[in-house]
Amino acid sequence: xxxxxxxxDHLVARLRERDHRLTxxxxxxxxxxxxxxxxxxxxxxxSQLKEQFPTTSQATVxxxxxxxxxxxEVLELGFxxxxxxxxxxxxxxxxxxxxxxxxRIMDPEVALLKTLEREVAELSGYQIVxxxxxxxxxxxxxQRE
Amino acid sequence: xxxxxxxxDHLVARLRERDHRLTxxxxxxxxxxxxxxxxxxxxxxxSQLKEQFPTTSQATVxxxxxxxxxxxEVLELGFxxxxxxxxxxxxxxxxxxxxxxxxRIMDPEVALLKTLEREVAELSGYQIVxxxxxxxxxxxxxQRE
DNA sequence: GTGCTTGCAAACAGTTTGCAGATAG
DNA sequence: CTATCTGCAAACTGTTTGCAAGCAC
Numbered sequence: 001x002x003x004x005x006x007x008x009d010h011l012v013a014r015l016r017e018r019d020h021r022l023t024x025x026x027x028x029x030x031x032x033x034x035x036x037x038x039x040x041x042x043x044x045x046x047s048q049l050k051e052q053f054p055t056t057s058q059a060t061v062x063x064x065x066x067x068x069x070x071x072x073e074v075l076e077l078g079f080x081x082x083x084x085x086x087x088x089x090x091x092x093x094x095x096x097x098x099x100x101x102x103x104r105i106m107d108p109e110v111a112l113l114k115t116l117e118r119e120v121a122e123l124s125g126y127q128i129v130x131x132x133x134x135x136x137x138x139x140x141x142x143q144r145e
Numbered sequence: 146x147x148x149x150x151x152x153x154d155h156l157v158a159r160l161r162e163r164d165h166r167l168t169x170x171x172x173x174x175x176x177x178x179x180x181x182x183x184x185x186x187x188x189x190x191x192s193q194l195k196e197q198f199p200t201t202s203q204a205t206v207x208x209x210x211x212x213x214x215x216x217x218e219v220l221e222l223g224f225x226x227x228x229x230x231x232x233x234x235x236x237x238x239x240x241x242x243x244x245x246x247x248x249r250i251m252d253p254e255v256a257l258l259k260t261l262e263r264e265v266a267e268l269s270g271y272q273i274v275x276x277x278x279x280x281x282x283x284x285x286x287x288q289r290e
Numbered sequence: 291g292t293g294c295t296t297g298c299a300a301a302c303a304g305t306t307t308g309c310a311g312a313t314a315g
Numbered sequence: 316c317t318a319t320c321t322g323c324a325a326a327c328t329g330t331t332t333g334c335a336a337g338c339a340c
Contacts, residue, residue, distance in 0.1 A: 080223025126282035137271035202322040
């Protein structure tokens with residue numbers, strides 16, 4: 001995981017460089033994203049933001065997320081049957097490990113993925129440009145119950 | 146790929162065994178799914194079904210898909226930013242190769258996936274119960290353009 | 291002061307549901 | 316005959332958009 005403060009500074013710098021305004025709401029949201037490890041949903045970010053800014057709206061969250069997505073600074077994990085989840089700390093595609101029980105999402109080390117992509121590229125003739133790998137499982141905590 | 150006729154017979158047998166009614170609409174939809182290689186969307190299935198049954202509705206398509214999903218006989222590929230796609234020929238989770246250009250979806254051979262899952266299970270302590278692997282790329286046809 | 295951003299509400303798209311009439315078994 | 320299925324339309328959910336007022340710069 002990238003150091004949250006470093007990541008926050010990077011995001012603020014990138015926004016400034018593109019002449020985007022650093023409103024208090026936006027700064028707070030960027031901070032949440034820079035610190036995030038738990039791959040929060042938009043609704044979750046909204047409810048955290050609302051603690052500091054009671055009048056804020058979901059639209060603000062979605063608009064800022066859209067902006068950062070377009071800048072390549074957040075990764076959106078789309079779930080068609082559930083809220084989407086966001087990663088503002090590691091914004092590039094990477095594997096996820098999703099607990100089917102508590103919906104916790106973590107980032108596993110997957111050394112073999114590069115080799116796997118190369119294997120598929122050679123066999124299929126496709127030029128691979130990205131991936132989405134979610135492993136579903138039961139986390140150690142949930143196994144205990 | 147499973148032989149479409151064999152797959153169709155299997156699906157019909159499973160529906161019959163659970164005392165579900167074999168209406169003409171349902172039979173036609175099951176046939177489309179048994180023959181499908183192109184991972185059709187609900188809208189695509191609906192438009193094909195509509196050729197034979199002009200008064201049919203999307204609800205019928207969705208209800209039959211829900212039934213077959215629940216029976217474990219179709220695989221739903223959820224895309225949060227696009228229509229979901231369905232595989233009624235190979236209904237168990239398997240990797241997909243998605244062309245970012247023409248949205249064609251095919252099934253690559255991925256020998257390494259099992260090893261990869263084992264690697265992650267050992268390192269994380271999770272009990273792996275499933276996966277979703279989509280590789281995004283540009284298919285040979287689209288590369289030519 | 292300028293024009294990007296906010297926050298409200300309405301729109302949107304894909305999917306699901308309720309229900310009355312049709313129909314497979 | 317009767318319980319399930321169909322097909323219409325309305326509801327639902329997460330996300331996006333339009334717009335007037337607010338505020339960063």
